[in-house]
Amino acid sequence: MGSSENDADQAEASAVEPEEPAPAERTGWSRWVVIGGTLIAVLLVGAAIGVFATRLTDGSDAVPATPGAGSVEVGFAQDMSVHHLQAVTMAGWAxxxxxxPEIRQLAFDIERTQTEQVGRMKGWLMLWDQPEQATGAYMTWMTEPMGHAGMQMPTSSPAGGAPMPGMATDADLAKLRSLSGRALDVEFLQLMLRHHQGGVAMAEYAQDHTSNDAVKALCRSMLVSQGAEMDQMKLMLKGRDAQPLPAP
Structure with missing residues (x-):
């Protein structure tokens, strides 16, 4: 009699307990939650830094002049955010x-760093009461040759469909997604190296043409981090018997 009661209790308990997902399913789900949560947190931290970094100048209580529409500061923040977000997309795919493992680590580092920088620039735009994206053509804030190569950016998209220097075209991205193995790794390195080269030229221009200390500081940070990553990617391509793409 006691045995029958125990069996009934066990049957009732098993009927109401939800089934746990398989270990592999739990692992995959948890991984996406962790990655997504981490990137959101990084973006929010960047936005907070962007807001507070622009409130002080040289450690004083003075509030710097608010950049307006069409300024180097606003144009840089708007366009570099778009530029960075494509790098985040490519890095996430890789x-x-x-x-x-070497490619995966590089991709993670790029994704995390540039997500934080996007958050910082969006924080500035919010503080400056400016839209997150320009309503007209890209790069109109650049009126002189830029970068060491003296590139002049036209006010319309250049040939090939890339909206800004170094950015991948839709065809480039489609090809990247179609590859696997070594071919994927090489394509990612080539596209990201060219992407960095274009971004560095933009950061150099902004650094040289702004008087905003926070913008200058972020440009310096970009030049240091992306310079190191470009050197690393060149070595990684060489180690895979591949060559960089022509610079933008």
Missing amino acids: RDHSTD
């Missing part, structure tokens, strides 16, 4: 689809 991190999830490459089997090479």
